[in-house]
Structure formats: C-alpha cells, structure tokens
Amino acid sequence: GENVEQHPSTLSVQEGDSAVIKCTYSDSASNYFPWYKQELGKGPQLIIDIRSNVGEKKDQRIAVTLNKTAKHFSLHITETQPEDSAVYFCAASGGWSGGYNKLIFGAGTRLAVHP
Amino acid sequence: DGGITQSPKYLFRKEGQNVTLSCEQNLNHDAMYWYRQDPGQGLRLIYYSQIVNDFQKGDIAEGYSVSREKKESFPLTVTSAQKNPTAFYLCAVTSGRYNEQFFGPGTRLTVL
Numbered sequence: 039g040e041n042v043e044q045h046p047s048t049l050s051v052q053e054g055d056s057a058v059i060k061c062t063y064s065d066s067a068s069n070y071f072p073w074y075k076q077e078l079g080k081g082p083q084l085i086i087d088i089r090s091n092v093g094e095k096k097d098q099r100i101a102v103t104l105n106k107t108a109k110h111f112s113l114h115i116t117e118t119q120p121e122d123s124a125v126y127f128c129a130a131s132g133g134w135s136g137g138y139n140k141l142i143f144g145a146g147t148r149l150a151v152h153p
Numbered sequence: 154d155g156g157i158t159q160s161p162k163y164l165f166r167k168e169g170q171n172v173t174l175s176c177e178q179n180l181n182h183d184a185m186y187w188y189r190q191d192p193g194q195g196l197r198l199i200y201y202s203q204i205v206n207d208f209q210k211g212d213i214a215e216g217y218s219v220s221r222e223k224k225e226s227f228p229l230t231v232t233s234a235q236k237n238p239t240a241f242y243l244c245a246v247t248s249g250r251y252n253e254q255f256f257g258p259g260t261r262l263t264v265l
Contacts (some may be wrong), residue, residue: 042195044195047193070252072253072254074256080197080259080261081157081159081243081256081257081258081259082256083248083256084253084254084255087253098221110225111180127195127196129195140198140201141198141254143195143196143197144195145193145194145195146193146194146195
C-alpha cells in the first residue's frame with residue numbers, strides 16, 4: 039500500500055546550523071508534498087509544500103526539494119533558531135480525486151535546536 | 154488553524170462510554186477530515202466528508218462514527234467499540250485553489 043518513510047526520527051543541531059529531513063514515498067502517482075510543523079500540544083501547521091511539476095521551492099529560511107525519479111523529497115531549514123524546535127511531518131498525496139485529497143504522513147522528525 | 158475550532162481541548166472518558174468530539178469551521182470549505190495521532194507515529198485518517206450528508210471511511214474507521222448535517226460541523230464519536238481510544242484527535246479542512254489541508258488545534262482524549 040501507500041507508504042511514506044521519514045528520516046531521521048530525531049535531529050539535534052546548534053543554532054545557526056542547517057537541518058535536513060528526508061522522506062521517501064511509494065506511490066508514483068503522488069503529486070503533492072506538504073510539510074507540517076507541530077509544536078507540543080498543538081495541531082500541525084502547514085509550512086511549505088511542493089507539487090510534482092517543480093523540483094524546488096523556497097520560502098525564506100525553508101526550502102523543499104523533490105526528486106520524482108527517486109521518489110523522495112526533503113525539507114531544508116537554514117540558519118536554524120530555537121523556535122524552529124518542533125516535530126516536522128512530511129506527507130504525500132495521491133492527488134485530486136472527486137474533491138478528496140488524501141495525505142499519507144511520515145512518522146515525524148523531532149528537531150531540537152540548541153542555543 | 155484560524156477558522157477551525159475543536160472542543161474540548163482535553164477529554165477524559167471512562168471505559169465503555171461513548172464520547173463526541175466537536176469540529177467547527179467558518180472557512181466555508183466543503184471537505185473535512187478526522188485524523189488520529191499516536192506518540193511517535195504519523196497521522197492516520199479516520200473519516201472524511203466531501204459534502205454535507207456524505208462521509209467516507211478512512212484507514213482506521215472501526216470504533217468511530219461521524220455525521221455531517223451542516224457544512225460547518227463534522228463531529229466525531231468515539232464509541233465503546235474502539236479498543237484503544239487514548240490519542241490526540243485532529244480535524245482538518247481542505248482549502249484553497251490547490252487543496253491544501255489545514256488542521257485544527259486538536260483534542261486529547263484519555264480513557265481512564
């Protein structure tokens with residue numbers, strides 16, 4: 039069945055360093071790949087997404103890259119700050135079907151940024 | 154999550170009781186979803202609804218029920234048939250031109 043694998047499960051960096059989280063998906067029909075940030079006790083917040091017609095997207099300190107051939111995509115955070123500490127989830131979608139946009143989620147990466 | 158409200162924030166239930174979690178949205182979006190989140194795991198889809206009076210089972214629907222009588226509301230009932238209901242429950246809506254999913258703040262359910 040559809041599956042999304044996410045690595046690493048935990049990531050610890052020093053403030054100012056970069057952080058990279060990688061995800062691999064199984065469904066070759068997936069065409070939408072969002073990333074969510076979840077702080078403790080809160081709902082996930084959409085921080086960036088990418089569609090299959092582009093290979094890279096940036097928004098200030100965060101960027102996402104997509105390799106459709108290899109079926110993997112990555113989140114890059116530069117100049118990390120303590121407020122970046124959270125759990126990050128990747129997801130892959132099978133696309134739009136009658137109004138239903140099913141997302142398959144990775145297991146999450148707990149990022150800790152140390153001052 | 155502005156525009157999506159979930160209540161209560163914390164809910165305690167005794168074994169054998171049914172409980173209902175509320176999800177309301179004022180974003181005028183058609184599609185709504187319920188997910189379950191367990192520690193160390195990703196989100197798993199319980200039920201979803203694309204329009205009023207219609208809903209479909211997700212990957213883990215057993216022990217849960219939903220209704221969609223109004224566009225703004227999609228309540229989830231956790232029944233006594235759900236063997237391991239303690240979890241964090243998240244409601245989401247699909248929004249925008251590209252169908253991005255946005256989540257509510259969640260309800261943490263604990264079975265005593």
